[in-house]
Amino acid sequence: MHNRSYNEQDAIQRLLLFEEGLSRLIELMKIEKKDVLGNDMDFLCQSIMQDVCRKCPKYRECYGSRQKETIGEIASILEQAYQCSGVDGRMASSEFRRNCVFFQPFMEEISWLYRLIYQNIYWEQRYDEIKQVMCRQLDEQRLFLRECRVNMQKGEEICGRKKMALKTLFFRKGIHFIKGKEYKDGSGLLQVTVQVQPLLGTKKAELVRKCLNTYYKRNFYRNMETTWLRPGENRISFIEENGFHVVFGQRCCNKKGEDVCGDTFSFTNFGRKRAVLLLSDGMGTGKKANEDSRRLIETLEDLLEAGISEEFALEMIQDALLFQDKGAFSTIDAAVISLKTGILKLLKAGGMATFIRHKNSVERIMPAALPPGCRIGQQFDLKYKKLYDGDMVIMVSDGMLEFENMPEISFRMESLIGKIKTNNAQVFANELIEAVPVLEDGYDDDRTVLVAAIWEKGTQKCGINVGRE
Structure with a gap:
């Protein structure tokens, strides 16, 4: 009996530790919000500067005294490209189109880089979706483990006059009532779990059900296939019949x-x-x-x-x-x-x-x-x-x-x-x-x-x- 109780407590503790471990794992996997536009802007500006703008006679002007305006123009084009899913020369301002010496290659470079960025974004989104699914699955497992743990712990011990009355009923049937628990499950049905021991030889589990029916004035059925109570301690559960x-x-x-x-x-x-x-x-x-x-x-x-x-x-x-x-x-x-x-x-x-x-x-x-x-x-x-x-x-x-x-x-x-x-x-x-x-x-x-x-x-x-x- 003592060993059975210890094993049950050990199982509850292990479930709790596993549940806490899953919670920490979920926290580690949480997706952080990324500054997509900011990261892409850095990549885009560096690439355009190296591949197109360095060859332009206005390079020092565009990335010197007018750096703020140049970066702003690139950001505006990129933002419109996200909304329209593509790059078009009309996305640039009329002033920029007039002043840019290498406007055509400049826009072609942005268009090529945008397609590359778009592919990266697509695969990042797919990766994030997979992570979301994994996090949700882990969280569902955590909730299920918690439900199992709570089910193992819930219920009130049968004690006092109720325990004495059940002891008397069971004794008349040749069964020693050791202890029991009762609780109502999620559907509102009363479940009673008892530990009993036949006084001599074996006894039918049906006798336990009849004792519970008599005391609770309800009809119960066995929650397992146990038919006989063997010599020694037996643990058996009963659930209230439905309507x-x-x-x-x-x-x-x-x-x-x-x-x-x-x-x-x-x-x-x-x-x-x-x-x-x-x-x-x-x-x-x-x-x-x-x-x-x-x-x-x-x-x-x-x-x-x-x-x-x-x-x-x-x-x-x-x-x-x-x-x-x-x-x-x-x-x-x-x-x-x-x-x-x-x-x-x-x-x-x-x-x-x-x-x-x-x-x-x-x-x-x-x-x-x-x-x-x-x-x-x-x-x-x-x-x-x-x-x-x-x-x-x-x-x-x-x-x-x-x-x-x-x-x-x-x-x-x-x-x-x-x-x-x-x-x-x-x-x-x-x-x-x-x-x-x-x-x-x-x-x-x-x-x-x-x-x-x-x-x-x-x-x-x-x-x-x-x-x-």
Whole structure:
């Protein structure tokens, strides 16, 4: 027991040191504001003086008594060149054009030097962009480490009368209650972690859950796969059950002539706290589009399974894709449903509209963001909606909405959704994809429908599907 506690404290301390090290590294990498015009002016003046002006009979005058005016003229030309992305003889003042003996070679030299400076600026900007991405990634890692450290430290020790009451309950089941901690997580669910020891032999972990249910008057589930309490000390965590459950449905159709669908989707429950639907539409159709979209979905899944928030995960993917092949963009749609509160969080990066079917209406939620990786510092759409018993969330790829652009069709997707009366998520997905009009020569694009029906605990279930395609 003492060794376990020491190891935990040691891990917390190491996380703190790593977090502080990342903070110092970020400070070292911060980009300082550069005086681009000043640095370029020095380079430009030195080069022109050596290559052009030294041969001019007015050299001593221009860089002697009139040095201030000459330098000012060069600065004015350079500043206009930055604004116009090029050098033109008309950028010089009329007085300078009259008095400069070598005006033509003077302007040609500035034009050549400007192109050289422009290339340097471009690569410096690219280097700064990479540094910005690296700094942001390091800062995100630092925040994630801090979250892990705080999670290890948070919670209140179970003590006093509460501890005595739990000791009595556990003793009646043949289990010695050693100590415990309780805290509410970010979704408002109560989590209880206990250290217990069977008085004799082994005991079922289910007995611990029943004791907690009895004392807290709530339903708990195990936060791990532990089934038995072995002889000696056992550490086991339980989380309060949620108030909602989600039933999934899906259906997809390939573009005519293609063997695979370019859309990739995923739906699952993460830790019984949140239901997550993911949909990615790869650019184009077929195998290449499928590979691009699948890579994004699988990466996002891995990050979510590690406990990273959806916003943080999308930002990491966005940064990682900034310097990819620019012909390989894929959209990302994420719908996250809190199983505690029924709050829907929609995150969109280039995806299509999402629909919510309420009991008496259909709501369309429009996107605005670009696919991830298009530009530095781009944002994704983030919207929140409250869901109620019987509501459905419908996510679609762009092929499902092409019919709205057909001139001979006047109705929209809301009308089709409203006409489907079933509450079964899978049946709904099947009926919607069959109801959408298509061109006479077949499917013009890949078409995918994801459906999540939300129900309060205790209402009729329609079969739960979990998987990825």
